[in-house]
Amino acid sequence: MLDIQLLRNNIDAVTAGLTARGTAFDPTKFLALEQRRKTLQTGTQELQARRNALSKQIGLLKGRGEDASAVMAEVGGIGDELKANEHELAALLQEIESVVSVLPNLPDASVPAGRDESDNLEVARWGEPPAFDFAPRDHVDVGTGLGGLDFETAVRLSGSRFAVMRGAVARLHRALAQFMLDVHTREHGYTEVYVPYLVNPASMFGTGQLPKFESDLFAAPHGDGGRLYLIPTSEVPMTNFVRGETVKPDALPMKFVGHTPCFRSEAGSYGRDVRGMIRQHQFDKVELVRIEHPDRSWAALEELCGHAEAILQKLGLAYRKVALCTGDLGFSAAKTYDLEVWLPAQNTYREISSCSNCTDFQARRMQARFKNAQGKNELLHTLNGSGLAVGRTLVAVLENYQQADGSLVVPEVLVPWMGGVEILEPAR
């Protein structure tokens, strides 16, 4: 959520930022609402003040056993007008809230300007795409060749955009997640957490999925007319750890790593990446979340991104680091780096991690604060990044480590998690 004060006092800067992101925003309309709010709110509060003062007077008079009927008549006249004002004000505030709650975060000044992903800025490249002396197959062919990927069964169970994994490939998938968790906890200082996969609407609002992106979520009816949502990323539960909390400064930074399935309805994605595991309704992800002091969040973003990169480097997968342009930023992010891994069969780099500094945008929605040096409550900064998307990492390993004979070399760092297995042989 954007700071309402910023909208009131600096609407031009807000409009410029939103425009850079490609978000339509009508400042005139907002200011009109705001003008009405100001008048109505001060008026309502004046009435409330008068009622309070007169009621207090009645209490005094009655306490002394004196006649209060004159004052009671006076205050009685306020009632209807006050009630009407209060209702009108509540409706107006809600209208303003509904406008503001769908506005995305403002891009940081360092974010490159641009319309869409073609304007993203490559900032680094690591590793060499492997050379093949045969035509590399895509991960679907490699995985099914190993007897480990089965989309037909998944369709029978659930439909399209789901996968069944079997045998060594299923184990490889698990090994990847275990490996990532161990690196982040042992080498990068993150605390491993286990979290609910179903969360309440307030949590989804806190991290920005609601109210604007409800159609991307899976929901399950729960309780009397209520619902729980399946998490589209463990960023949601992990970041909401601090919702409604005022943390002590010495508790910062908080660094969490969690491995969860992620569920995305991905309405509107149809036709993109229909083949294979690139875009699924359910996929595993190891997620990094950091709760930071505002002064530290930009340094933390670089650090976080480095932690995700470390996984790719240890796996020996070539990748590039891209700074998303203003038009390609996610809703809550002030700045995002995507890591894109080399996929030989597509002959291109594909997103495998997204690392964002959300500044105080989510913290304001969540009312997540800390006591600053002056003893005042101040909003925290939140960051998140994939470290990494497990399904897509499996895709990358299958494609990059495939051999001409259909076998797969297990990346060296994964061998301990594969029980010593170094090569996966093709199924007969």
Add this chain to the structure above:
RNA sequence: GGAGGCGUGGCAGAGUGGUUGAAUGCACCGGUCUUGAAAACCGGCAGGGGUUUGCGCCCCUCGUGAGUUCGAAUCUCACCGCCUCCGCCA
């Protein structure tokens, strides 16, 4: 799922219609004392919002939402959550 109980400030815990945003204790912050610390003593200490150049003034909040009333932490209704017991269950 059934029965009962309970939701008050960071925590504990008073408070059943009137100057109570709320006693007291603990925790925390500042000070006195002390070589230093502890103890003792003194003082401060909820959040959100409006308005104002500022001092300040004002509004809202005792789980949430409606209602009764001139006035609600206190009364009524609904909902949510937690606890205990029973049932079921990994």
